[in-house]
Structure formats: C-alpha cells, structure tokens
Amino acid sequence: MLTQFTINTCKSFGCRNLGLPISASADYSWPDYRLGFPALHCRACGSYPPLFDEQQFNEWLSAHLSAYAFENGHFCPECYCNKTICYGHNPRGTQRVQCRVCRKVWTPKRQLPGEVIPPVQIETVPLIVPFQGGRGDQKLYVLLSFDAIRGNILHLSTNFTQHPIGETLRYLWRGNIEPELHHSDIVKRVDMREMHFLRRSQFDEIQYGSAVLKRNAKGAILRPVIAAHGHFRVLNILFPEIKTHVISHECFLRGAVITVWAELFRQQQGELWFIEEDISDSDTNTPWYFQGKTHHGWWQSQWSLWIQGKNRKMVCPLTGGDSSNAEMLSIAASRHFIDWLYKQTNFTHSAQLSAGGVTQILLSLAHDYNDRLITAPSGD
Template sequence: MLTLFTINTCKSFGCRNLGLPISASADYSWPDYRLGYPALHCRACGSYPPLFDEQQFNEWLSAHLSAYASENGHFCPECYCNKTICYGHNPRGTQRVQCRVCKKVWTPKQQNQRKIVPPERIETVPLIVPFQGRSAEQKLYVLLSFDAASGNILHISTNFTQHYIGETLRYRWRGNIEPDLHHSNIVTRVDMRETQFLRRSQFDEIQYGSAVLKRNARGAILRPVIAAHGHFRVLSLLFPDVKRHVISHECFLRGAVITVWADLFRQRQGELWFLEEEINDSDINIPWNFQGTTQHGWWQGQWQLWVQKKNRKMVCSLTGGVSNNAETLSLTASRHFIQWLYQQTIFTHSAQLSAGRVTQILHSLAHDYNEKRVIKETGCGSQK
C-alpha cells in the first residue's frame, strides 16, 4: 500500500491547519484559481499554497525514500521507520538490518556507516551545477544540508532522479532565466529577491536555466520544489526532532521545511530562519552589531541587518524564533564546503559529465569531505 506524504497543505506558521492534509480540515477549498494557478485555499489564514498532483508526488517520493534507505540503511525502505537493529549477515558475510516496526529485513549497500549524531541546527543552501545534456552547459539544481555546528554534510540531493515521474513533477524550462542578484546593498538584494518571487507564475515555480538530458538518457529532471520536498523528507526521517533550521532566501525551501516538520512548528517548538550573507573577510572574529530592521515582500517579513566590519548579513525569523538567536546564525558550514568543492578537479569538469554522474560525484565528494573532517578533528590520519 502506498504510504501517503502530505504536500497539499497549509504552510502558514501560526495557522491551525499547518501541515494538515486536505482530508483533515473543513477550512480547505480547492482548486482555487484566484492567483492564476490551481491552489489550495485555507480559509483559516487566507493562504493559497499551490496544488500538486499528490498521487504522482507520492509515487516518486516512495521510490526515492526506498532507494535511499536500501543504499544507506538508516531507516526502513518499507515503512521508513528509523528504529532498526542489526540482524545477522547474508551468505556473503554482509551485515543485514531489520526494521523494529514492520520487521522488514534488508542488506544496505553501504556498510560500516558511522552513527549519525542529530544536529542542533540544520543549514541548507542551493547550488547550481553544470552538466552535459542534449547541449552544453545544462544545469542541475543542488541542495546541500549541513550540521551548522560541526560543519558535516548531512545530505546532498539534486533534481536529477532515476525514478519514474509524472509529467506534473517534471521541470519545464521556458527560456526566461531569473537573473542573479548581486546588488551591492544587501537590503536591496533581499527586497529584489522578494519581488522576484512575485514575478513567477507561482511562488515555487523557479526558472533557473535549461536542464535537458541527452536524448534517450535514463532518468528525469524534477521541478526544484519537488526535489526540495524529497530532500527535507529524508532529513526529517533521519532527524525527526531537529528544531532549528537556517535556509537560503528561497520561498519554496521555507514551504518544504515547514511542511516536513509541521508537527513541531504547529506546537511552536521549531525555529526557521532565512539568511542572506555578504562575507568579505571570513577571518574576522569580533561580535556582530545589530543595525535595525526592515520589512520586505508579499508577507512583509521582518529582516534584521547585522554588520561585522566588512561583513553583513540579513536574518528573518519565519516562525517567531527568539530574535537574540539571529546574531549566532550563519552559513559558514556551506561556505567552507563550496569553497573546497571548487578546488576538486573532478567537480570542476562537471560540465562534461551526465546529470547522473554529477550527482554520483557530489555524493562521493561529500563522503570524502566528511571523512577528511573526522581525520583532521581526531588526528587519526596515517603517518608514514
């Protein structure tokens, strides 16, 4: 039986319907075309989140999660429960795992996995990476999530998928890329990005560039919003109780995080922050100075401006988080990894490789990066 995942739901913090599926609230009406696209109208808070084809989403996500679980063994590929035990070995001597809930037994492809330590704060940013498709310089949408304290990579995903997808989940390039925002004034940059959201056909329908696979290539390119829901669903199964999230300034990342951890946010036990940074000197080690607040965008979010000599950051609480926490927030973990990533020759040649191969390389490099960090921190490297 297909496990149902909620994607069509109210995504407004503070609303009584946050995270509740269509069948669970009399406040919903659908489809509503008031904003020019089919939406779910929540009468309790007045929001209009876009509607998705839930059957197609569930079919893809079930395959995505089962494949991840079979590969890594961190949760069950059948019921997705993260309570597992070692269950002997197969005839080749490889460790088997059993789910404590549904009793499913399987052999993870990756063995000797280090125990995952739950993070106090997850930091997530996107990255656009070129690949070789039907023509040169096709682009993948990549999501990177980190333990903000340790700097370890928790999960990497791209919007390339090997699984079958319905047509409503497929990324459609319309030839009108959203411009990169490099305004010298960080406050203006935040405002421009909010304006950019409003210019989309719907809030989550990003146009980030062409992403056409080679003719007859296996797999497909997902809409980034779908990839984001899959990305955070994996993280929520690994870390169901994490309460603090920092994300790049992208509205559909907010929607995916708040949907996946809706129970915590509905109980007001979670914090979700937008963060925009401008780091000109990463060696500065003095306190940040608060400069004031401004309001931006459709939702008139309140952003705090902080300055640290040549560095500036804008922080926006999306779920009523403690304002004093803003000073400690950063995207340092992602910045360090991305700098390291561009020093890796195999990555810098991604434009010559297929989308599937680039995805594999990113996972491999993430593993190497984490391993090198462990060796550096513990001093366990071999000596010759």
C-alpha cells in the same frame, strides 16, 4: 502499500491548519485560481499554496525514499521507520539490517556508519551545477544540508531522479532565467529577490536554467520544489526532532521545511530562519552588531541587518524564533564546503558528465569531505 505523504496543505506558521492534509480540515477549498494558478485556499489564514498532483508526488517520493534506504540503511525501505537493528550478515559477510517495526530485513549497499549524532541546527543551501545534456551548458539544482555546528554534510540531493515521474513533477524550462543578484547593498538584494518571487508564474516555480537530458537518457529532471520536499523528507526521517533550521532565501525551501516538520512548528517548538550573507572576511572573530530591521516582500517579513567589520548578513525569523539567536546564525558550513568543492578536479570537470554522473560525483565528494572533517587534526 503506498505511504501517503502530505504536500497539499496550509504552510502558514500560526495557522491551525499548518501541515494538515485536505481531508483533515473544513477550512480548505480547492482548486482556487485567484492567483492565476490552481491553489488550495485556506480560509482560516487566507493563504493560497499551489496545488500539486499528490498521487504523482507520493509515487515518486516512495520510490525515492526506498532507494535511499536500500543504499544507506539509515531507515526501513518499506515503512521508513528509523528504528533498526543489525541482523547478522549475508553470505558475503555484509551487514544486514532489520526494521524493528515491520521486521523488514535488507542489506544496505553502503557500509553502515557508526552512531549518527543528531544536529542541533540544520543549514540548507542550493547550488547550481553544470552537466552535459541534450546540449551544452545544462544545469542541475542541488540541495546541500549541513550540521550547522559541526560542519559535516547531512544530506545532498539533486533534482535529477532515476525513478519514473508524472508530468506534473517534471521541470519545464521556459527560457526566462531569473537573474543572479549581486547588488552591493544586501538590503536591496533581499528586496530584489522577494520581487523575483512575485514575478514567477507561482511562488515555487523557479526558472534556474535549461536542464535537458541527453536523448534516450534514463531518468528525469524534477521541479526544484519537488526535489526540495524529497530532500527534507529524508532529513525528517533521520532527524524528526530537529528544532532549528537555517535556509537560504528561497520561498519554496521555507514551504518544504515547514510542511515536513509541521507538527513541531504547529506546537511552536521549531525555529525556521532565512539567511542572506555578504562575507568578505571569513577569518574575523569580531562580534556581530545589530543595525536595525526592515520589512520585505508579499508577506512583509521582518529582517534584521547585522554587521561584522566588512561582513554583512540579513536574518529573518519565519516562525517567531527568539531574536536573540540571530547574532549566532550563519551559513558558514555551506561556505566552507563550497569553497573546498570548487578546488576539486572531479567537480570542476562536471560540465562534461551526465546529470546522473554529476550527482554521483557530488555524493562521493560529500563523503570525502565528511571523512576529511573526521580525520583533520584539531584546529585544522
């Protein structure tokens, strides 16, 4: 039976309808075209989240989660429960696993790791990576999530999928790429990114570059917002009680996180933060100093500016988090990995590989990176 995952819902923190599906609230009306695209109107808070084809999304997400479970064994490929037990071995001596809830038995393709330690904070950033497609200079949208304290990669995914998708889930390049922001003033950079959100056809419809597969290639390229909902759904199954999320400044990442962990946020037990950094000296251990607050964007979100020598960071609490935590928040784990990634020969040649090939290289390098963290001498 197809599990139903909610994507059409109110995504406003503090609203009584946060995370509730269309059938669960009389406050909803749809479709509403007031913002120029089909939206779900939540009359309780006045928000207009874009509408998705929920059937197409559920069909793809079910296939995506099942494939991940068969590959890694962390949760059940049938009911997605993460309560599993070792269940003997197959004739080849490979460990089998059984779900404690539905009793499904399967053999993961990868050797099961030891106990997975839940993170205290999850840090998530995007990365644009080239691949060889129908023409040169095609691009994948990659999402990287880390244990923000330990630094290891918790989950890596791209917007390439091997599973069939409906047309509403497909990324469509319209030839109008959003410019990269390199303004020397970090406050103005935050403001400019908010302005770019408003210029989109809808808030989550990013245009990050062309992503055309080779002719007759298997698979498809997802809209990044769909890939983000799939990415965080995997993390939610693995770590349902995680309470602190630090994400790059991208509005649809916020929407995906708050939807997937909606129950915790509705109970005001979770914190979600935007981070923008300008790091010139990553080795300094001097304290961060608070410089003041500014408001930006459609929602007039409150950002705080912090300075540490030559370094600058902007921090925005999206769910009423404790402002005293802002000093310690960063995206340092992602910076360390990306610095390492660009030194790996396999990665630097990714522009010559297919989208599926680049995805596999990234997954392999993420595995190598995590192994490196485990085996590195103390203080390395």
